[in-house]
Amino acid sequence: MSDTFVVVGGDAAGMSAASKAKREDPEMDVVVFEKGEWVSYAACGMPYYVKGEVEDLNDLVTVTPEEFRDERDIDLRTGHEVIGIDPGAETVTVSGDGKTFEQPYDHLLIATGASAIEPPFDGLGLDGVFTIHAMDEADAIENYVAAHSPDSAAIVGGGYVGIEMVEALSAHGIDVHLYEMLPHVLQPFGEAVAEAVEDHLREQGVQLHLATAVSGFTGAERVERVTLDDESHPADIAIVGVGVESNTDLAADAGIELGETGAIATDEYGRTNYETIYAAGDCAEARHVVTGNSDHVPLALTANRAGRAIGQTVAGNPEQVGEIAGTAIVKAFDLGAARTGIVDEEQAREAGFDPVSMTISAPTRAHYYPGASELTVTLLADRDSGRLLGGSVVGQEGAKRIDTVATALTAGMTVTELRNADLAYAPPFSPVWDPILTAAKVLEGEVADE
C-alpha cells in the first residue's frame, strides 16, 4: 500500500510540498486540508490589487484548486480545518463539510502559515480598519475604497506591507499618513535604506509619523480618526500592518516543539521533534546562512523551497530545505530597496561577529550614459575574518543587485572575494566597477588583511 502524505495548509509551502511529493512518487496519496477557500495564492501581490495594477484577485492565484485536483491528482479539500494532531496514532482530526473525522498519515506537513498581528488598539473592530494578510482582506479594502472614497488613510506599521499599502492607497488620491513606532521605517533594512525611503515617501506627499505610537481608532459607524498619545488625526480608512505571528497553536497542542523565535523548530530537512512530522513556511523556523542559528523570516521563497524539499524527502529522496539569508526587496513608489543577511551591527555582535560596515553611493550606469541613478549600497563584514555578513541597497534602479550579495553570503565569501567577482559591465548597465564592487572595495580597506 502506498504512503499517505497529509498537508495542513494550502498555501506556498503546503502546495509546493504536495505537488513535489506527487511528482516524485505518483503512487503516493497526497491530501491537503485548507480551512479557507484560497490556495496557492500570491499574498505579496495584494497591495498591487488594491493599487489597481492587478485587475482580478484571481490573477494572484498561481494554480487553481481544480488544477491541483484534476491535473496534479492531489486530494485538496478546501473549507477543511485540521483541529488536532495525534503524533502517536499518526492521525489528524479534521473539521469540514459539517462533520469531524480522523485522517491517518504516514508523513505530515504543518504549513499553517502566519497571521497578521492584532495589536491592542481601541476601535480595531470599527468598519474601515483592516489588516492585510489574507486574500479576503485585500478584496474588502478594495471594496471599501470604492464604496466610501476615503480622503485620508492611516497606515500603521512601516514594514514592507505598510510601505506597499502607502503606495497602493496614494494611487487612489488618498492623503496617506504612515505611523511607525520605531524611529525609522523598514527597520530590518537598516538606516541607509530607511532614510532614503523616508525622503522619497515625503517627496511623494506621504505624511510620516516616526517614533509615534498609535493607541487606536475612533468613529461613529466607521473609522473617522486615528488616536495617538495626545492627539488624533483624520483617517477614513486604516490599515494595520505591524507584523505577523506564526500559527503554531495546532502544533504546540500536539507537543511539537517551538523554537526561540516562537515558530516551529525544525532540522535541516524541515523535520520537527516527531520523525514523521514536518513544518515549513511562515509557521516554521529555518537556519540562517550567516549565523548558522535557527531564525524565523516568513517569506515566500523560503516557504516554496522548504515545501518543495519536504515533498521530495517524504517521497523517499531526502533533500535539505536550504538556509535563509533573510533576503527581501520592496518597492516604494519609484524606489527599490533590498536587504540580505545581517545588516544591523548590534545583531552581528550578538551572533559573535565584530562588525564593520560601509555605505557608498554610486551610479547604476556609466556616468555619461542616460538614465543613470544613484544606488546606495551598505555592506557589513566581520573585521577579523573579512567574512561578508550582509548588505542593503536602495535606489531608483538596480535593487535586484542585492542578489549578488545574497549569493556571496550563500557561498560564505569574504569581502575581498566579492570585490574580485567578475561582474558585468557595459555603459547602459553599470559603471566599470558595479556599485556592489565599489562598496566591497571600500569595505575591504576596513577589514584585516588576510
Place this chain on the structure above:
Amino acid sequence: MSDTFVVVGGDAAGMSAASKAKREDPEMDVVVFEKGEWVSYAACGMPYYVKGEVEDLNDLVTVTPEEFRDERDIDLRTGHEVIGIDPGAETVTVSGDGKTFEQPYDHLLIATGASAIEPPFDGLGLDGVFTIHAMDEADAIENYVAAHSPDSAAIVGGGYVGIEMVEALSAHGIDVHLYEMLPHVLQPFGEAVAEAVEDHLREQGVQLHLATAVSGFTGAERVERVTLDDESHPADIAIVGVGVESNTDLAADAGIELGETGAIATDEYGRTNYETIYAAGDCAEARHVVTGNSDHVPLALTANRAGRAIGQTVAGNPEQVGEIAGTAIVKAFDLGAARTGIVDEEQAREAGFDPVSMTISAPTRAHYYPGASELTVTLLADRDSGRLLGGSVVGQEGAKRIDTVATALTAGMTVTELRNADLAYAPPFSPVWDPILTAAKVLEGEVADE
C-alpha cells in the same frame, strides 16, 4: 631615494595602477607614458557617442590629464611612446617631444592595450571605412555621418562592438547591414542569446547576413559598396569590428614571454617573466576562475582591477590581480544580453569537464505584475560534480542578473548551492523563484546527486 614606477599606456590598467601606487605610497615617483592624447577614457562609451546619446567625447573621460598631474601628482606624459625596454638595465627608451631618451624604472607596467584587427580586406583604406577602438575613430565616424548622411551602412563583425554600432547607426536612420562570418552573432554568448538577439535585430529592421564572408569595399573617392564572394551591397559607410589583438610587440622585443593566447603571460600578481615587469589590461593574460588556465578576455573591469592590484603591489603591499570569468553584457536595442564563465559545451570539454546545460525562459517579475518580460537563462554545469561552469541571459530587462551567476562562479558553487541561494523576491522585481533559480532548479535534475 624613493622608487620609480613607470607605466606604459595611459588607459584603464595603466592609470588605475598609477593612481593606486601613488595613493598607497605618495613618495613614489610615478611616470606614465601615453603615445596618444587621450587617457583614462571609456572606450565602451564610443558607440553611444556615435548614437548621439553622449554629447561630448570628453564626457567619456573619467579623469583628465590635468587632474592626474595636478591632483594625483602623477608624471603623465601624453604624446610619448615607449619604443624599447631593457630589462637588464631596467630602463625604457621613450620617444616624445621630438627627442628620444632613456627612463630608468624600479617597477614597470606594460599596459599597451589592444588594437582593432584589420582583416585583409580590399579597400580598407577608402574614406568612410572605419574600425572602432580609439577615441579618434569615434569622432571620425560621428563627423563622417554628419558630413555625408549615409543611407546605408555595413557593419562587419557581429561581436558586441558590431552590435552596438548597429544600434548607433540605426538611430541615425541609416539602413544597416550586419555581416558575420560565423553562423551566429555574439558567438561567446552562446546560441540561446544569439538567436534572441538576431530575432530582435531583424524586428528592428537590421539586415542580417550570417555565415557571410566580406571580401572588401569598393568606391571611387569614398566607400560605396561592400563586396562578398559573389555579390555586393550598397554601403555609404562601413565599420569593421572583427575583434582586437593585444599590442605585444614592445614586450616581445624585450624578451617578455607571451602566453598561448598571444597576450603577455603573467602570474597571479600580474608579473611577467621579469621580476620587476608587470603587464595588465587588454595586452595581458589573466587566470580564468572556472578553468584555472591562463586566458585572454580584454574587458574594462579586468584591466581596472589588475592595474589597481599592481599599483598596490609595487607600493609594497602585494595584491593578486584576481581571476576572470569573462563576464560580459551588451545592449542590442531593447534587449540586454550577458554571459559569464564557460557557455560553450565544446570549450567545457576541452577544459576537462563533462558539460550539461539547460535553457529556460521565465518572467522577470510576478506573472500578474505589469511590465514583466521573459528572461531566457542558460546554465552550464559539470555533470559529475554539479559544479556550475557558466551561463547566459537575454531579455528586455534583468540582464544584470548574470552577476548572480558570475558571483557563484567566483565562489566555485555547484548548481544545487546556487539553487539554494536566497535571492530577492517581490512582485515588481521577480517571480518567487528568480529566473536564475528556476534555471538552476531545472539543471539540477540533470547533474549527479551529491
